[in-house]
Each structure stands twice: as C-alpha cells, then as structure tokens.
Amino acid sequence: MEQQIRKAVSEALKTLNAGEVPFSVERPTDLVHGDYMTNAALVAAKVIGKNPHDVAEQIADSLTKSLGGSVGRIEVAGPGFVNIALSIEAIALAVREAGAQGAEWGKGSGDVGQRVVIEYTDPNPFKEMHIGHLMSNVVGESLARLIGNEGATVIRANYQGDVGPHVAKAIWGLQKAGITEPVTAKEIGEAYAEGSRAYEESPEAKAEIDVLNQAIYMGNDKNVMEFWRKGRDISLAAFERLYKILGTHFDYYFFESETAESGTRIVKDGLEKGIFEESEGAVIYPGEKKGLHTLVFITSRGTPTYEAKDIGLAFLKEERIQSDRSIIVTAAEQIGHFKIVFAALEDIAPTIAQKTTHVPHGFLRLSTGKMSSRAGNVITAEGLIREVVRKASEKNEDPLIAEQVALGAIKYMILRQAPGSDIIFDEEKSLSLEGDSGPYLQYALVRARSVLAAAEKGRTPVGGASAAPYVLERIILHFPEVAARAARELSPNLLASYLTELAGEWNSFYAQERIIGGDYEAHKLMLARAFINTMKNGLTVLGIPTPERM
C-alpha cells in the first residue's frame, strides 16, 4: 500500500514539474489523521516556489483519481500535509491477507538476490560468554532475520579469539591449579580470571604467561598445544549449547589463529605500497591524514595486532563467502577501531571497505557499577539466563515455557531500544515481566491463540462485518512496511515498539469486545487470526520465542 501511494505521489509531483524531491509517506502520529500521510507538498512547494497549501490540494486531487477505490478520504491539513484514509474495503483486504498468508505475512522482497554476511557474537574461547556477547548475539540475530525477511540470503559468521594473551592467562591458570584435564567452561573461565589477576600482580607470573603466549602463537610445544586444543573445544562446545538456547546458529566460524597470518601478509604488502608506515620498529597506519589517529597494525616484535587481524578477516571472509554486503556487530567501544580499519581497507581493497558496515551495540552497564572480570562482578550470559528462567518459573511450571518467557524478556530488553545506546541494567527493573516487556507481547499472542482455539471447538461463527474498521486493523496493515524499514535502517527497535503498540491495542480490543458469540463474530475471528500472524511473525523476526501458552 505504501508503495502504491509513493508511486502515485511521484506521478503527481511529475505533473507539477516538481521533479525528483525527497518526500515521506508514513503513518501519521494520530490515526484520526488517516492511515498514511505525505509531506510531499511542503517539500515540492519549496522547489517550485508555490504556496504549500495549493500544491497539497493539487496532489490530493491527483491522488484521489489515481488511487481510486482503495482510498476513503483524502484531506489537506496543517501547513500542507496530505492525509490519506484508506477505504473500509482496502483495510479489510489487508487484514484478510494478514490472516490468510500465515508465515508469509510481512515478508518483503526488497533484498531478493542479495547475499549479506553478518558477523556477530564473537566470544572468546577460554573466557566465559558474558552479557556483552549476549547483546551482540541478540542484536545480530535479529538483524540477520530482519534482512532475511526482506528476501536476502543471509550468511551468519562468528569470529572468535582463540589465541592471544587471554588464552595464555587461562592456560597458565589451569596449570597453576594443577588441572591436567580441563572439563568445564566454568573451570576455564575461573582459571582465566586467576591468570589475569596474577598477570598484573606478579612479575614472575607475567613473564611465564608471556612465554606461554608466544608458545601458543608458534604452536611448537606439543603439550601446550594439546592442552590448548582441549580447552578450546570445551569452550566452543559450551558456546554451542548457549546458541541453541538462544535460537541462533552460525554458517561460518573464523578464528584469530587463522587471520593472524593473512593479516600480517596483507599489511606487509601494504607497507611496500606506502599505505602503512614504519615507526619505532612497528608497522602503523597513519590515520591522521584522514582525521583519525594512528594505530599499530604489526608490533615491533612482528606480531599482528587486532587491527591487522581484522584486515586478514575481511579478506578471509571474501575468500570463503561471496557477498554483496557485509555487516559486523560489535560493542560501541570499537567504533574508533573500525573507523581506522575501514580507512586502511579503503586504501587496500576499496570494494570490500565500501560494502562493509559496522553496527555498534551499546554497553550493558550495571546500575550498581562497572562490570569487570577483576572485580568479579561479571554477569555471564548463562548466569543471567538461569536467573531469569528462575524468575519466570514462578508463573510457569513447564520449564520450556519458562525458558521461552525468560528469553523473551532478555531479548526484548535489548531490542526495545536503538542499538548503539547503552542499557542501564537493573536486575529487578530491566527484566520486568510486565508492561513494556517481552512477556507482554508473548502474553497478548497467547491470549489470542486461546480465543481462536476456543472458537474452533464451537459452532460456526456469526457472520457480518462491522461498520467501521477497528483501530487494531489499521495497525496490522502497516506490519510489512515497519519490518522493511527496520531491516533497511538496521534498527530492530522500530519493529519492537510497533509490536508493543500492536499488543496494547489487541489487549484493549480483547477487554472491550466480546469475540466468541459477540457481534461480527466471523470478522473478529479473522482479525484475531491476522493479529496472531502479525505478532508471531514479528516476534520471530526479532528472534523472540512465541510460546503456545503461558
């Protein structure tokens, strides 16, 4: 519908000689203004130098003719908005489609044929996954689904740091604890914390860990490597269990142990071409020239830094996955890092740089203070999930439902706000199971399903359609546009807030209207079905579970 209106407005502008101007077609803030509105007249009036109100009148006339029966009323309002109210028939048609299309309802086709690779989560083996990784995962998974919903082929990638100081610290910690055969990820995580502490407090420990780190990079010491392999496998297996719970999966895994070499090679090659420079024995990228700052890519000891490895990763992805777009989801603290990596990449391989986007997610800040492994107040992903599941269990005996509700609460908390901004995490308040929360949406869906189930047992519903469309119907019809916009703007929160509005409207409808045995029963049941499809598909696209009952 939005597309049709957009096209009709374009046509109207052409006949006014306004040419190509950027205009919006969107939902008015208040439904009394109609179902769509456009500011085209205000924009065009400036270009052609006419009174906005007159231009609006002309556009309105033109739209009345071109849109025909799908429109009920077109009005000019305010300084020159054109408000469009759909006809009852058009609304009924959209709702019927929503009810009939099932899982297909809301799917777009804007990205058909596109291959999009999206990298997210990026946990480090030998450390436990904490809530920062959880955020990356939840945001990344929802983006993957949103983009897939627009028809693109999505390839999920996960990049993990299996070499580096943190690994040496963990292995050192395990050895010190006399553990010869690591068994659990928790054990390894604790050993890492112990190793980190020792690294900063004891010079001897620091020296030992540095040696160990080199040994891991070289891969010569059989015993160390055997230990490394075992520990890595245990960590990775623990991650997989979490992915399963989270409803996510990956098509490709990349490891720092494989990007180091290619990264080093590419940077050295760039050094010869004059892209990088030598300084104090290290290889640096002189970011100042582009208004950024200078960073070391290869250390004076010859080892690649994170930056060089990211260059290596970009090439490795290119080698293994053909893509039209590449998205990387990481914490916002890496914004500066990626600006420099992209600047360097722009010099080395502009096509890769241009198709790559960094999507930062905010920090999860504890209301009680900063989270750090040293202070011991790190909240692990698993710990958080377990805690919320426990809370959800108070109302749900079925452990599966409790888990679905808990994940809904956690994921919604993360997705409800614009990615990039921090979440102030208060265990009591943030994970509310009421009001503006995941369970609120799930609960609305469950109640609608229950109505439908009850109706199917009964007799044939009373027919007839209501005289005027319900507000609920007028919200439902916008679902495909909202999903498309959320995908385009990489902003799951747009869909999350739409679904919250939708759930609220359903709850009002449910409280006010008698569905089974009420007036217009058949129509209302159709509406319930349309609501269910919209909510179910919407939640699924966000990666939020849709329980059968609560």
Place this chain on the structure above:
RNA sequence: GCCCCUGUAGUUCAAUGGACAGAACUGCGGACUUCUAAGCCGUCAAUGCAAGUUCGAUUCUUGCCAGGGGCACCA
C-alpha cells in the same frame, strides 16, 4: 589535550526536520459474575542551558554544562 557518542516525565526508553513530544515502571483514582488480571480504563509528570538556520527544531549548526567511550605496540 584531541576525537566520537549520549543528555527527553521521579525512573527506564520512543519519536526519516512535521500536526497535541509517545510508552512502560512508580504515584494517585477506577472498572469487571463474561473468551487467560503477565491484562483493561482514567490521572499527575519531561526535550540540560544559550543562541542560530526555516513555514516548522527533541532532531541540523555553534558555544557552554554534565555523563560515557576511544586515542602506538591488548582485544
């Protein structure tokens, strides 16, 4: 010091330069012998400060104030 991000109701968050700045939590006040009360209805309450750009600014620009992040051999 330099660069980036953020300042919206008591609190946590919304709002492609658009109409009366929306929710939720909290507070206060209600309804219901009915399809699941994790629900519904009502109500109090906000754009950090000062200029500028224009038909119109929470949104763009500048300055100030406050908070967060980043800034050469960690990731």
